[in-house]
Amino acid sequence: MIRIAGLGLVALVLAACSGQSETVGAALPVGVAEAAGTATTPGVPAATVAFLPAGGEQLSPKDPIVVKASGGTLQAVAVTNPQTGNGVKGDLSPDKTTWTSKDRLRYGSTYQVVATAVNQAGAASEQRAEVHTLKPSGVATPALFQPASSDVGVGLIIGLKFDHDITDKATAEKSFKVTSSPDQGGSWYWVSKREAHFRPKDYWKAGSTVKLETTTFGMPIGGEVYGGQDVSATYKVHDSWIAKADGTTHQIKAFHNGQLVKTAPTSMGKTADTPPRGPTPTFNGTHTVLGKEEHKIMDSCTYGVCEGDPGYYSAPENWNVRISNDGEYLHENLKTVGVQGSANVSNGCLNMNTENAKWFFDNFNVGDVVEVTNSGGPQLTINNGHGDWAISWTAWQAGSALHG
Template sequence: MRAIRIAGLGLVAFLLASCSGQTDVEGAARAAGTAGTTTAPAVPAATVAFAPSDQLSPKDPIVVKASGGTLQAVKVVNPQTGNSVAGDLSPDKTTWTSSDHLRYGATYQVVATAVNQAGMPTEQRGEVHTLKPAGVATPSLFQPASGDFGVGLVIGLKFDHDIADKATVEKSFKVTSSPEQDGGWYWVNKHEVHFRPKDYWKAGSTVKLETTTFGMPIGGGLYGGPDVSATYKVHDSWIAKADGKTHQITAYHNGQLVKTAPISMGKTADTPPRGPTPTFNGTHTVLAKVDHTIMDSCTYGVCEGDPGYYKAPENWDVRISNDGEFMHENLKTVGVQGSDNVSNGCLNMNTENAKWFFDNFNVGDVVEVTNSGGPQLAIDNGHGDWAISWSDWQAGSALRG
């Protein structure tokens, strides 16, 4: 039997019995009449249809249907990869539906066999073509796909293309939390979007993020890439409050004060050679920590041979911004910790206090900095999301514009 390529988006039936050697009913009846006997009419052959067959979204399934019989076998293969496509047969064996995600711009070869009520098989061959977009915008997670985080957890997505239709894309995101909490999306730029609740997450929350942009047109000829999902656990509440005026840091565990320590923040005086290096004001969150590292001023442009260059080992380092701000031990400033701000932006402590914060504060835990004399922490400088007011955060949603 020759292969037939399916065209069009509708359900196109292919009648396959016309050339399959069915009985000539009228001729048989005439012959039977001559002999004084009658013959029952032949059972019509089953027919098979594929729907749809052309420009199929890879998010939608390939559907194979049988009429006048049941499906005996269905095989769908992507000849470009050699991979078979899995599918499920309906209880009445008249419909087969693919269960795998398809690929963009692919041709799938379909071979289906149906049998009629008399058990006569009919085979149908054809092709199904998925749409080929101008480009595919693939999302990646702003945080790992799972993990244990503090109440300052910020989640989100980065796309590898700029998004033209942000509102459509945003509608396709789903964030659920247990217990339920009010939250919203904020577009950092044309390809990155963050989500946070109005207030810090409640301790013990479970937060789940899912995308459904795959196969979706998202503007500018782009379609969504493979979907991603993540589940986050929120541990106990750990919040530190660092005050540049009192030169003290206080720590709260589930709302209870558990630690007070003297600190030295970034200097605000125009001290050569670098000038003022104040700590950023606003809510920071812990990004990472390491028990020992080498801090090198060349990372911000003051390199060996320049005035003010340093390259020094530091212990109990808790990173709170991308701009090189840490809570850490600094024995050189112990004499002014609690009375003066002299650091290059970090929160300096003695060994005992630095070790305590290192042991107790983890990724997503909160460090609120006030009275530092510095500018507000920016959203792209770690997790400056919390430094944005809730009304401004809501205005950053594509659905509020």
């Protein structure tokens, strides 16, 4: 809805996201303008003012408020949100005929606009209006799946999590932009109605710079829901660090930029049905490092075996490198040193002695890769850390709303 009140010969056109135009104010008769007290000069028309771009009754907050003068120049433009008391900044064109707001507008807000134009004879005329931005039924605001970082591994998975369901995934996905240097391509994969991940076909190249940006703000993305505040992040990929852990050989090997630099015996999760708790095999598949803790209390109550239950434990562990959300770590475990390299007896973690555990702790960081094979366990899933790499490239592309 727009309300206008004018002094002088003016026209008002309001913009909205629909792209349609509607004239909502007409030129006032000269007699009315004069009665209102506007100075005129015989034979010199008053300057007119219009608000653009043209549209319906409500303005998308991603579009600017534009004020244009005809038959003269703009002397002053003031745009204020009376609900917040904040003014809106804008830029005046070199010829002083166009003013364009540069601050981001708000959803469901009313902006008071006052524009004063001066005609060729120096006579001023003023136009006042209220501009209303659209009020959607919901605003879906994205958050980064992986925070921006200048130090991540080649297994980096980036993505977005929204706080509302996205029913028009294709439209939303078009507003996501990922660039990498060197260029490696990639594709989006919708994990759920609210979450989408991005990765290339193969691991990122060491030394890459990856940038994620959204332009979803102000965009309808289905069900009368519009995009919320945009986000962006830049990631710097460090050297390639990839560990390969084999449940048959009970060895874990570390490769730095493709070169083998470390081999260590390990004990993975047990596959035998050993009382009081059954099999606890390590998940197969590509894991990435999610975080590290020098010292941590490993408590079985985190997976439902609490104090007083058979098999309960609460033990301090050192040099912990987390590789899944399900409690899997590379870490020191002195109780299993005797079988490290020969048997899998852990509760799912990759046990090592002190020296080897600390070496992995010192060298492996967030985004570095740990590939687990022959563990006897199920495949690591996409919602259990970064199981994204286990999905074939064909299936991954099919998970895109644009390419599936």
